[in-house]
Amino acid sequence: MMKLRGKSQPLLKLLAASRAQTIICALLLAVGFVAGGHPALSAPARHRHVLVISVDGMRASFYMNPPPSAQIPNLLRLKKEGSFAEAVEGVYPTLTYPSHTTIVTGCLPAQHGIYTNLSSRIAGKNPYDWFWFAKSIKCVTLWDEARNHGLTTASITWPVTTGADIDWDVPEIWRPAASPKPDPLYVATFMKPTFALEVLKSLGPPQGRLSEDSLRTRLAVYVLEKHKPDFMLVHLADLDEAEHHAGPGSSEAAAVLSQVDGHIGKILKAVQDAGLEADTDVFIVSDHGFLPIRRIIHPNTLLVKAGLLMADRQGNITGGRITTVSNGGSFFIYWPRGERLRSRIDRALKPLFDRNLVWAALGPDALKNLGADPGARIALDAPDGAMFDRAGRGPLVTDQLQTGGTHGYLPFREGLAASFIAWGSDIKRGVDLHRIRMISVGPTILKAMGISDPKFGDAPPLGDIWKEANSSRSDADQASSR
Numbered sequence: 001m002m003k004l005r006g007k008s009q010p011l012l013k014l015l016a017a018s019r020a021q022t023i024i025c026a027l028l029l030a031v032g033f034v035a036g037g038h039p040a041l042s043a044p045a046r047h048r049h050v051l052v053i054s055v056d057g058m059r060a061s062f063y064m065n066p067p068p069s070a071q072i073p074n075l076l077r078l079k080k081e082g083s084f085a086e087a088v089e090g091v092y093p094t095l096t097y098p099s100h101t102t103i104v105t106g107c108l109p110a111q112h113g114i115y116t117n118l119s120s121r122i123a124g125k126n127p128y129d130w131f132w133f134a135k136s137i138k139c140v141t142l143w144d145e146a147r148n149h150g151l152t153t154a155s156i157t158w159p160v161t162t163g164a165d166i167d168w169d170v171p172e173i174w175r176p177a178a179s180p181k182p183d184p185l186y187v188a189t190f191m192k193p194t195f196a197l198e199v200l201k202s203l204g205p206p207q208g209r210l211s212e213d214s215l216r217t218r219l220a221v222y223v224l225e226k227h228k229p230d231f232m233l234v235h236l237a238d239l240d241e242a243e244h245h246a247g248p249g250s251s252e253a254a255a256v257l258s259q260v261d262g263h264i265g266k267i268l269k270a271v272q273d274a275g276l277e278a279d280t281d282v283f284i285v286s287d288h289g290f291l292p293i294r295r296i297i298h299p300n301t302l303l304v305k306a307g308l309l310m311a312d313r314q315g316n317i318t319g320g321r322i323t324t325v326s327n328g329g330s331f332f333i334y335w336p337r338g339e340r341l342r343s344r345i346d347r348a349l350k351p352l353f354d355r356n357l358v359w360a361a362l363g364p365d366a367l368k369n370l371g372a373d374p375g376a377r378i379a380l381d382a383p384d385g386a387m388f389d390r391a392g393r394g395p396l397v398t399d400q401l402q403t404g405g406t407h408g409y410l411p412f413r414e415g416l417a418a419s420f421i422a423w424g425s426d427i428k429r430g431v432d433l434h435r436i437r438m439i440s441v442g443p444t445i446l447k448a449m450g451i452s453d454p455k456f457g458d459a460p461p462l463g464d465i466w467k468e469a470n471s472s473r474s475d476a477d478q479a480s481s482r
């Protein structure tokens, strides 16, 4: 996003350099350099720091049994010196936005409200909008807890933080209808103006895309060294993109995993350089695993033929009596309560079942048990090797020439397990937690922050990973911080 050009260049010289910078300048002037911060809170009771790095799409098997060509010394060191899970069972659908929100709330999607990546539930209306905005989250978040306890907060491109009350936040957001490649200029319009200006002044004008982990890492290093936040979230996304493109078992994914490990190394170095290493607990997490795919299934073509959806000539859905949301590995169907459409939908979808194009079909009771979207009436899970998409015209199934990958399937399916490594002076060495649930991660991070809130999340913190000093120290710290 922001290319480093040396800190000595005057701001106005940088701003005058191009049209892009002019836009940012205008933006910042338009908002009048209004301070974006919050009223000063009392100083934190202690200087304990928590850093959470999410590696999007990282299967736990990537550090349990690393691909032979991958070089991941940092991940393996943290795993060896800390505690880790062999598998983290995620949420349904195993998608980036619901999962990241579960990590920061300890709640399942049915409670936290980020049910899928896509936010629209009206056929043909805003089909490319994602749940970018923090105001959609219905549970208390880790940054809420941190702020309530006088701790400072930062986030680099963590999903669903746009508009969040975070001290230093670079949100993840992009223009609707554009591909999910965040444009720094657009992102800047959602940042606190003082922070946007500060980043521009310190790191130079934006170049490149915020989808690139090297730029996200540069921002993270800057914020760590400059502000030393008590609580910081970082979201790295390149591995997810490589796995979508070439599949989870590809050499491309292994190469990007190695690069991601290098980014983690730089962030850890920044923690060290900031003098925070002894006071920082680090959590390496991920949102979901991946399955390889060779076939794409297009259920909307059947629903268009049955007159339940409408589509234009290009296959874009333009309206209908029902709404569908494609999650890659799963496909959710919605219709208004009171409308008796179930038998028509079942008839329309019969070819999917006749051709073995469904791994599982779930109704409202099953979705409720999974803590999934309470508005969905039917969820289809795709068979191994296949994914769903949204196209409303064309053949029911298309084959891909090359293996790709996706996620969104049921969280307990083989290959979908996410990651968890905890490391720091609070954390025991060499504890294998085996299989844990994603709802345990947020409460565990909260405990590392020295905060005890029994109402936070749906699960207690993980119990086995703490050195004994943690409980007594955090109880004392907590008492003084309230």
Ligand SMILES: [Zn+2]
Residues within 6 Å of the ligand: 056, 057, 095, 096, 097, 240, 287, 288
């Ligand atoms: Zn993801």
